[in-house]
Amino acid sequence: MKGAGQKQDRRAYLTEAPIPKLICTLAAPTVVSMLVTAIYNAADTYFVGRISTQGTAAVGLVFSVMAVIQALGFFCGQGSGNYLSRLLGAGNRQKANEIAVTGFAMALILGLCTAVFGNLFAPALARLLGASDSTLPDTLAYLRVILIGAPFMMCQCVINNQLRFQGSAFYAMIGLMCGAVMNIALDPLLIFVLRMGVRGAAIATVCGQIIGFTVLLICSFRGENIRLHPRNLRLSGDNILQIINGGLPSLMRQGMAAVSVVLLNRFAYLCGGDAAIAGMSIVTRSMQLLSSALIGFGQGYQPVCSFNYGAKRYDRVRDGFFFCVKYGTILMVLASAFCLLLPERIVSFFRNDPAVIAVGAAALRWQASALPLMATSVLTNMMLQASGQGIRSTITSSARNGIFFLPLILTLPRLFGLRGVEMTQAVADVLSFLLCVPFAAGCLKRMKKTEQT
Numbered sequence: 399m400k401g402a403g404q405k406q407d408r409r410a411y412l413t414e415a416p417i418p419k420l421i422c423t424l425a426a427p428t429v430v431s432m433l434v435t436a437i438y439n440a441a442d443t444y445f446v447g448r449i450s451t452q453g454t455a456a457v458g459l460v461f462s463v464m465a466v467i468q469a470l471g472f473f474c475g476q477g478s479g480n481y482l483s484r485l486l487g488a489g490n491r492q493k494a495n496e497i498a499v500t501g502f503a504m505a506l507i508l509g510l511c512t513a514v515f516g517n518l519f520a521p522a523l524a525r526l527l528g529a530s531d532s533t534l535p536d537t538l539a540y541l542r543v544i545l546i547g548a549p550f551m552m553c554q555c556v557i558n559n560q561l562r563f564q565g566s567a568f569y570a571m572i573g574l575m576c577g578a579v580m581n582i583a584l585d586p587l588l589i590f591v592l593r594m595g596v597r598g599a600a601i602a603t604v605c606g607q608i609i610g611f612t613v614l615l616i617c618s619f620r621g622e623n624i625r626l627h628p629r630n631l632r633l634s635g636d637n638i639l640q641i642i643n644g645g646l647p648s649l650m651r652q653g654m655a656a657v658s659v660v661l662l663n664r665f666a667y668l669c670g671g672d673a674a675i676a677g678m679s680i681v682t683r684s685m686q687l688l689s690s691a692l693i694g695f696g697q698g699y700q701p702v703c704s705f706n707y708g709a710k711r712y713d714r715v716r717d718g719f720f721f722c723v724k725y726g727t728i729l730m731v732l733a734s735a736f737c738l739l740l741p742e743r744i745v746s747f748f749r750n751d752p753a754v755i756a757v758g759a760a761a762l763r764w765q766a767s768a769l770p771l772m773a774t775s776v777l778t779n780m781m782l783q784a785s786g787q788g789i790r791s792t793i794t795s796s797a798r799n800g801i802f803f804l805p806l807i808l809t810l811p812r813l814f815g816l817r818g819v820e821m822t823q824a825v826a827d828v829l830s831f832l833l834c835v836p837f838a839a840g841c842l843k844r845m846k847k848t849e850q851t
Contacts, residue, residue, distance in 0.1 A: 409487065409705070409709075412701065413487070417714060418721055420702055421698050421702055421722065423698075424698040424701060425567075425698025426567075428567050428695075428698050429691050429695055429698070430694070431567075431570060431571040432691065432697070433687070433690050434571075434574055435578060436686050436687040437578065437582070440683045440684070440687055441581060441582050442585065442600075442602070442603060443457050443458070443679065443680060443683050443748055444747070444748055445585045445586060445590075446596055446599050447680075447748045447749040449595060450536075451753075452533045452536055452672055453536050453595070454676040454679060454680070454754070455533045455672045455676045455679065456529070456533050456536035456540055456596055457596070458675055458678065458679020458680075458682065458683075459524070459537050459675070460527070460537060460540045460600075461659055461679065461682065462527060462656040462659035462663070463516070463541060463544060463545070464544060464551075466652075466653060467509075467544075468551065468552075468652055469649050469653045470509070470552055470649065471509075471554065471555025472555050472559065472645070472648035472649070473641075473649035474501045474508070474555070474556050474645060475501060475555045475558065475559030475560060475648075476563075476644060476648040477501060477642060477645020477646070478497045478498055478500065478502075478560060479564075479644075480563060480645075480700075480704050480783060481497050481644050482563060482564070482624065483700075483704035483708070484704050484707060485708065486708070487704065487705040487707070488708045488709065494624055495625070495627075495630040496631070497641065498560050498624045498626060499627065499630040500631060500637045500641065501556050501641055502556050502560075503633065504638070504641065505549075505555070505556045506549060508552060509549030509551070510549050512548040512552075513546055513547075513548045516541075516548065517545050520541055520545070524537045524538050524541055526660070527541075527660055528660060528664045528675070530667065532672060533672060536595075536596045539595070539597040540599065540600045543597060543604055544600050544604065547604030550604070550607045550608045553611055554573070554607055554610050557573070557615060557626070558573060558574060560624065561617065561618060561623060563700065563701045564624065566617070566623050567697075567698065567701075569614070569621075569623070573611075573613040573614030574614075576609050576610055576613045577607055577608075577610025577611075577613070578606060578610075579606075580605055580606040581605065581606030584598075584602035584606070585602045587602075642788075644786065646788055646792050647779060647782070647783045647791035647792045648783070648795065650792050650795045650796040651779070651796065654795075654799035654803070657799065658799040658800075658803045658807070661803075662678055662807060662822070662823075663675050665818075665819050666757070666816070669816035669818075670757055670816050670819075673751060673754045673757060674757045674819070676749055676751070676757075676758075677749075677755070677757030677761065678758070678761055678819065678820075680749060681745070681758050681761045681765065684744055684745075684762065685762075688736075689730075689769075691729060691733075692726050692729055692772060692773060693776060695725070695726055696722060696726070696777050699718050699719070699722045699777065699780060700784045701784075703718060703780070703781055703785060706718075707785045707786070712845035712846065716842050719781050719838070723777050726772075726773030726777060727770055729773070730769045730771075730772050730773050731770045733766070734766045736766075737762050737765070737769070741762040741763050742755055742759045744758075745758035745759050745762065757816065760820045761820040761821075764820050764821045767824055768823075768825075768827035768828055771831035772827065772831075774834055775794070775798065775831050775834045777838075778841075779791055781841060782841060787841065790837055790841070797829070797830040798823075798826050798827060802825070802826040802829040802833075803822065803823065803826040807819070807822050810822050810825070
């Protein structure tokens with residue numbers, strides 16, 4: 399009886415608690431998680447930046463591979479998490495158990511395949527990423543280790559997302575923080591003390607992922623969270639299709655991000671060499687750090703959105719969306735002002751090389767100018783995805799790094815040279831915002847109309 403009461407209490411909490419308090423409570427640990435994750439993702443860039451410009455460039459090149467690994471993990475994690483949250487909102491816990499285990503199994507299979515085949519073709523992959531003769535040794539050293547950790551990285555993403563969508567954001571935060579602390583602690587030890595260089599940075603990252611995965615797995619067996627038990631595995635066509643529907647927007651968003659990083663690095667090298675790659679790499683990590691609070695805030699909204707959508711409380715879905723867009727925009731205005739005031743200092747913190755600073759500071763100014771628009775774009779995509787609107791959310795998630803970025807990166811550098819590379823992502827942000835506004839308005843209007851009938 400006690401367990402049943404706890405389950406009902408959680409459902410009642412997510413469907414009845416005041417929206418501002420509910421979102422802030424769920425967002426607080428996810429914001430911390432995202433900030434910590436962004437910090438430890440930037441840690442490799444910071445410590446490797448003490449070694450050489452080539453090492454910094456190598457880490458930037460392999461970042462796109464890490465983005466693909468995370469994209470596959472989020473594909474399985476958000477795909478299963480979105481659906482299981484709606485199932486829990488509708489009171490179907492048994493089906494939610496099946497979806498959770500199926501999502502985990504898919505990530506494990508994809509992770510093992512990535513580790514094996516990625517290492518088999520590592521040299522060709524490094525060249526495809528844009529490694530030059532001078533950056534190839536460091537790129538391979540970093541890449542091979544990162545690929546070995548792919549199963550842990552993907553499975554960590556799955557458990558983290560499933561915990562968040564059940565309303566257990568605190569447990570998700572604990573797992574990520576443990577991995578982050580391990581990574582940051584090991585970086586200087588392995589890179590400088592044991593003189594392992596770039597390979598040491600990669601080992602530190604993978605060790606952090608393993609620790610994070612282990613802690614998250616333990617946390618998933620606490621409280622009223624769904625247990626990942628093999629007996630609940632159902633690799634049925636319906637379960638897989640539901641995960642694909644919910645996870646495809648994440649795959650497209652982060653997969654396109656990986657493609658955009660590869661193209662960005664290629665054109666940066668053509669226009670400015672290794673220093674340009676290093677500069678753009680630093681800006682990419684910096685923007686990830688600055689936008690992580692917004693994404694964490696939005697992730698606090700997602701379980702509220704999916705639970706209430708499943709319970710047909712559309713008024714709460716709308717209220718949560720407007721609340722998050724309002725305060726997310728304020729946050730991004732502050733972040734934009736910070737970047738516009740101190741671009742050179744931000745870039746030089748990672749690598750004190752005049753050529754790197756020149757490229758990075760210019761790109762940072764461009765991207766900072768479009769930051770205030772990001773809240774609307776991110777929250778629109780999260781609302782569409784959490785409410786199960788796979789096609790619309792896939793389009794909005796692909797907009798910034800795919801639909802708009804790809805033609806821009808192929809055009810602007812040819813017209814403006816290196817400046818075209820620096821401005822491409824900012825222009826893509828503006829166009830993505832213009833696309834997302836009508837999508838958001840249409841979704842909110844449909845929910846209001848359904849509620850009135």
